[in-house]
Amino acid sequence: MLKDLGTPARSAIRSAGAPLRATGMPRQIRRRRTVLVLVILACFTLIVLDARRSAGSPVEPLREAAAGVFGPLESTASSARQPVDNLRDRFAEMDRLKAENEKLKQDNENLTQELNTSDYARNRAQELDKLLKVAPAYTMTPARVIGIGGAQTFSHTVTIDAGTADGVHTDMTVMNGTGLVGRVVRTTAGTATVLLIGDRNSTVGGRLNSSMALGFVSGRGDVAGTLDYKLVDPKARPKVGDRIVTWGSSGNAPYVPGVPIGVVTSVTPNEGSLGSTATIKPYVDPTRIDTVGVVTGPPARPPRAPLPGKGN
Amino acid sequence: MIALRIGLAALFLMVAVTVQTSVLTNIAVAGVTCDLTLIVVIALALSRGPEWGAIAGFVGGLLLDVVPPADHTAGRWALALAIAGYVAGLIRRETSSGPVGPLGVALTVVLGTAVSFFIYSATGSLLHDPSVDWGEFGVRLGIAAGYDVVGAIVVIPLVMWIMGRVQPARERRVAP
Numbered sequence: 001m002l003k004d005l006g007t008p009a010r011s012a013i014r015s016a017g018a019p020l021r022a023t024g025m026p027r028q029i030r031r032r033r034t035v036l037v038l039v040i041l042a043c044f045t046l047i048v049l050d051a052r053r054s055a056g057s058p059v060e061p062l063r064e065a066a067a068g069v070f071g072p073l074e075s076t077a078s079s080a081r082q083p084v085d086n087l088r089d090r091f092a093e094m095d096r097l098k099a100e101n102e103k104l105k106q107d108n109e110n111l112t113q114e115l116n117t118s119d120y121a122r123n124r125a126q127e128l129d130k131l132l133k134v135a136p137a138y139t140m141t142p143a144r145v146i147g148i149g150g151a152q153t154f155s156h157t158v159t160i161d162a163g164t165a166d167g168v169h170t171d172m173t174v175m176n177g178t179g180l181v182g183r184v185v186r187t188t189a190g191t192a193t194v195l196l197i198g199d200r201n202s203t204v205g206g207r208l209n210s211s212m213a214l215g216f217v218s219g220r221g222d223v224a225g226t227l228d229y230k231l232v233d234p235k236a237r238p239k240v241g242d243r244i245v246t247w248g249s250s251g252n253a254p255y256v257p258g259v260p261i262g263v264v265t266s267v268t269p270n271e272g273s274l275g276s277t278a279t280i281k282p283y284v285d286p287t288r289i290d291t292v293g294v295v296t297g298p299p300a301r302p303p304r305a306p307l308p309g310k311g312n
Numbered sequence: 313m314i315a316l317r318i319g320l321a322a323l324f325l326m327v328a329v330t331v332q333t334s335v336l337t338n339i340a341v342a343g344v345t346c347d348l349t350l351i352v353v354i355a356l357a358l359s360r361g362p363e364w365g366a367i368a369g370f371v372g373g374l375l376l377d378v379v380p381p382a383d384h385t386a387g388r389w390a391l392a393l394a395i396a397g398y399v400a401g402l403i404r405r406e407t408s409s410g411p412v413g414p415l416g417v418a419l420t421v422v423l424g425t426a427v428s429f430f431i432y433s434a435t436g437s438l439l440h441d442p443s444v445d446w447g448e449f450g451v452r453l454g455i456a457a458g459y460d461v462v463g464a465i466v467v468i469p470l471v472m473w474i475m476g477r478v479q480p481a482r483e484r485r486v487a488p
Contacts, residue, residue: 046386151345186380
């Protein structure tokens with residue numbers, strides 16, 4: 001296997017002296033191969049040890065340590081991002097437009113947020129006969145994104161600068177001003193890793209705003225973060241332009257209910273089976289997330305105040 | 313001298329991993345970032361040979377595997393970068409005893425990107441990682457290779473120059 005890896009080659013050190021050459025060469029090649037074999041064996045050991053995740057990986061302490069060292073480093077390096085961002089902006093738009101754009105974006109974000117949730121809130125309020133008093137107000141811990149995985153890794157994960165010291169734990173919902181970002185999958189004292197909804201490993205329960213039908217939103221793994229949406233009820237048909245919000249998990253982990261996910265852009269019938277798959281454009285652009293909020297606090301249950309009944 | 317060299321190499325790798333995960337992702341092209349760690353590994357391999365390439369690749373890859381945004385099985389980038397570093401070291405030894413020319417460096421970087429990205433994806437497939445998407449492989453490899461060559465133009469001469477400065481005089485190469 002290793003026969004072709006270490007072909008004899010000239011080295012400046014060894015070729016300096018002719019007597020060394022005869023004995024030195026093979027030894028050097030042997031040492032080189034030994035190093036390669038050792039390194040490859042070390043890699044395989046690591047992969048095997050870390051692959052059985054259910055048993056608790058021995059690599060975890062290493063990850064903890066790495067996060068402890070690199071978390072602050074990434075945090076510092078992110079501060080150096082401002083000039084980089086500015087440079088990028090300068091290419092894209094003129095300074096004069098920037099302030100105006102910023103203001104419009106802010107307005108737009110607010111209006112979109114209102115629009116996305118009002119439908120759902122109204123529907124839900126009618127559906128539950130006004131049992132739900134108000135849209136649940138969650139306690140949020142703000143955090144900044146300090147590290148993003150490249151497309152080469154195929155996984156859509158980001159690091160945020162809040163960890164267990166800030167009350168962030170695994171399986172907490174992460175969102176920003178426009179919608180659902182993902183959930184926390186790993187935490188250390190000062191950092192947390194967030195699995196974005198666009199990752200192929202991610203599945204979120206989603207509800208159609210217009211018809212309240214339930215379904216599942218799964219990531220497609222592409223750069224824009226496009227999502228697939230499958231309805232539980234095969235007869236229900238999503239329409240282009242329908243909005244999707246989370247329907248929440250039991251105990252609010254990993255997802256709290258009522259967070260906007262995205263909008264349906266196209267619907268294709270499933271081949272060979274009932275039902276249809278919709279393509280969702282997420283509200284959150286996965287390449288542009290910066291400040292996010294982690295849902296850390298109550299209500300643990302949606303508020304259910306008893307209705308003052310007149311009849312009984 | 314050897315301790316200084318190892319310290320410098322470790323410093324380069326740490327800076328590369330930090331910058332790659334937190335700064336370079338903001339200027340990603342279609343989501344693909346510049347593999348700064350790979351470039352540093354190749355630079356170390358080109359200046360010190362295959363053993364250094366393999367070990368630097370292992371350490372740099374391991375950092376990429378465990379530093380926060382990573383959520384895949386540890387050891388995958390380590391294996392990919394170790395082999396890429398080893399191959400880069402062999403190229404330097406085989407072409408000539410003198411320094412590798414700019415075109416040679418660029419080709420080494422392209423080869424290193426291809427080898428490392430392929431090994432990373434292949435190990436992912438073997439481990440049944442659902443996120444590996446071979447349909448996207450070609451496009452991302454193309455972008456990554458181009459981007460890495462651009463990054464290498466800046467990084468490789470710098471790293472090789474610094475590593476050359478801390479080389480003992482008896483090992484210093486005479487230009488052909």
